[in-house]
Amino acid sequence: MSARTEPEDAPFKILLVEDDNFKQELVEQALREAGFKITLAVGRSVQQAVQLVRSDVYDLIILDIALPSHENRPGGAQPISQPSGGLEVLLELSYEERADKVVIVTQYPEIEYDGTMYLLNSFQSHVAKTISANIVGVILFNAQDHHWRSQLRAILTCEK
């Protein structure tokens, strides 16, 4: 878990929930390239993400879905692998009636919710029936193409 401020003022406050280093770096790179001034907090597990959501309000939350439950540490117990762990952030936001915008950036083409797998393009409408989180986009991340970058950029531009 880390928080750092970009050098310039009036930052766009972003929470990035991501456990894979390569994806975190690529998303951070995409954010920098988009040219926005940002404050970035990073949660690498569901537990950290929940803690960060509780401790601050964000302009945008970039959310991975498959996450470990807790941060892994030497000599510690194994965290549980959670293919839909990122949903906890949505549940927290909904419970707290928060309006933080969320964009889901996931590598898997489906998201499981309440025992059903939803394709990414239909997930938002299904989940909106029970969760009031402010999801502004769902993006399929594929490191080998740049489509996700343009999608993320478009969302950032729109939401800024």
Add this chain to the structure above:
Amino acid sequence: MERLRNESTPGDARAAFRYFLDSPLANGLVRPVGFPKSANHVHYLPLYRSAPLQIELAAQAVRLEPEADRLCEAIKLVGELNSSILARDPAKTLRAFTDYRHHFGISLLVGFKAIGLHHTSETAQTGRKPYAAFVAPFLAPRRQVITVSFEDSIDRERDYLKVRRSFLGWARESRLLPGDAAAIIDQFSPLEDYGFDLGQRLQAYGRWSHLDAVAYLHRLPSLLERAGRSAEIEAVQEAIPKNVKTTWAETFAQIDIVALENALGLDEQYSDRITFAHLPAWSEYPQIFDYRLRIEAAVGPRLDGRFPVPRMEAAKFVPPCTTATELLATGPCEPSILQKAPKACGTFHRTIALIASLENGGVGSADEEQLCMLLDQTLDVPSMVSREELNAFLPRRPNEPLYEYLRTALLYDLERNKVANHALRRALQRLVAERFEGDIVKLLEHVDTPNGHVSTHLYHTCTEAFLTELYDLYKEADQVTEAQASMLEWRGERKGDEDAILRAKSHRLNLRLRKVRGTIEETRIYVDPLRFVEWVQQELGADLRVLSTQIDEILADPDTGLSLKDPVRTAVVPRLKLLKLLDQCYAEFCTNKIYGVTSFIGRRIRHGTLHGHLVLEFQPEVRRAIDEFKDCAPRFALFLEDWLERFETAVLQMAVDQIHVRSKDKPKGVIVATLDEADKSAVAGLMLGEIAGSIKESPQLLKSVALIREYCWLLFEVDAKRARRAVEALRREFVLNPGQQNYADRPDLERRIREQIRALNSAMAQRFEVVTSWFTRPTNLSPSASVRMLFEAVLDEVRQRSPGFAPTPTITMPEDVDLIGHRFHFFYDALYILVHNAARHAKSDGPLNISTSLKTDEKHTHLTVTVASVLNPDTAEESRAGIDEAMTGEIGDAMVNHGRSGIRKLRGLVDSVEEIAGLTQEYDEDSVIFTIKMRYPRS
């Protein structure tokens, strides 16, 4: 026939039915068998569509008339059977069953009684099924769904409401044969129509046997009266032969309900509901049937899960209360179906009283402790009310944390979804943090009562997955394991559950071992135990129960083959039938898309992550090297470029081809979702034997299902190894190896290139190590430790507890071995005792020699461990005396008295723990040598 039934007068129909029965010209018609020897005949009989009741009565009257005398004998014999059951006289009961079978074949009424006796508390505890022969005709050659539905509804491991609703649902959705559907609907919900009228129900019972037809004819008047059709009662009476009517009335005039409850097991916590579930087997007694109908009239639609409920009439069974206090028991209760007073009745009746109260304006504003008590003394409240009723009963009260926890727990039980689960977790965490210092066991103790309803609910709610998601309470994974261990210990002490204590120890030892290892353990595989166990129980529970009747045959089968390739043998041989079920379990374990292995390898490994970790994160390092050498050693830079391209392609290909469950589409998939393969034969053989033994030992399936889950993890180890081997093969294939080739003209540059290659190989090896760890079993669910690791952990602990202990340890171990499963802590305990003993008696800085030898046979790994230490010369004599006494004296209370000698405890372990096979001790000059022999199933 349909036209005859619908268009003729009762008189004409009677004449026609008589003709069909008597005339040789009607021999081609399939006729019901009055006293059948088996259940086969039922399947050849059609269930005709709805016809006037009078017509069906005519059909039955014609059939019963000529058999009246025999029927009277059958009825008298059922009377004798009932008396012997109520008198709890097994010999007489067995004789009555045998006589009935011999003279009158089978009937649902008698079959239900035999099934009922299988599920009394006595047989549930002992596992004895003395009446199995009388249930067998309903199980083979095919299982009769009507008897399955009854058996499931009285099974103490199953949820009565779920069973009732499932079977009614299937019956109403035409997923059962009409004859079965009609009888099942009547069995569970006699007052509701659900598409089968009274005539069809009579027809359905008539297909089974004369006795079942007569039993239903005797229930019909009450049903007609409630339906406002009293005028038809006379016709029903006329359809029953006079002597049958008289015999029936004399035989089943009265029943001693207390005796019945005792025979079924009144000591059970929910005995009024358990008794209620059994009553279809006893409805020949008017007061029993009347009781059933009153319950059904009051809450039948709620029991059926029909919301909004069509009528609110619970108050007809029990008067409503206006406050929670009026509903709460104030002293010992009498959980009999005879007792309806809320302050003294059982949980089922109190639940109906609560519902009556809610239907009539609620019970006012119960405080949180009252609500807790009310839930402790009722059952299935969220299944018996609608969401609207629950919300009206329990509005939000944010300032009362216990109330909010109970409220959200009920809402989650009512609708199991993520939002309700999250709300429950938030409420629970707040309660535990604010009131119980963050200690969930303190909450368990607070809500615990002799009933233990609320505490048991909380205990079962707190699965590992649930505890893991209490992110406010448990910031680290260690704390989750600690909490789990503490809850297991609480359970162990509260219920005398030795298995829970054993698992708690295992969790704590795991935490200790991880600290000793000090490494990061990351697995990306998990299988939700709760969902998997639910699947096994729901989908295969019935089949496992059927096989339990053949368990002796399975255990005695000398065949050791594990092939499922012969479909005929697999369908016929009981041992292979069980193996096939286990195979289905493992297939589900691997392939379920939501909670199975495939879900995790897809979402947590294959899609992007494997490539990202191995290639994208590593790429910059390789690129830096390419940039560094592209001018001074361009051939090397090109070599790296080419290598990187090939490596990326291979990683992507591996994800596409291999990181899958093997199938026709993915023939190279590393996960093989069957136990029928050579590498799994050792584990599969052990699994089969142990699970068969467990089914024999206890008719409760929970233990067997838990074992299945554990063995699935052991089977998965074979697949995980295959995955790790595939990863390792990829690593070996792409180790950077310049061979003899020189990429530079200058030796210093060549040296730099070699250093660069070493650095890249080393970085790559670390990355592959991480990927390998993704394919490991989660240690909480399936713990394992190497023997060497256990030695080191023991030495570490003894050093911590005995500050002056600083021996020079020598560990001689020709071969290390992994011990897998929750029981390896026995090995730890045994070793701890010996090393701790050395700390007490030996020279603190002297040698401590530990040596092992290992042998394996077909089933077991035999491990011999010798611990030798030099006695402290100052206290040697005293130590020898102490050791001798401990080795030869009475073991006494050493197992429970921690102040006693560890050696006595170890001797106790030899006696009581299967894995510890022996302990010997000898002296060699000034040394004392202990030898323990351990035996573990091979895995």
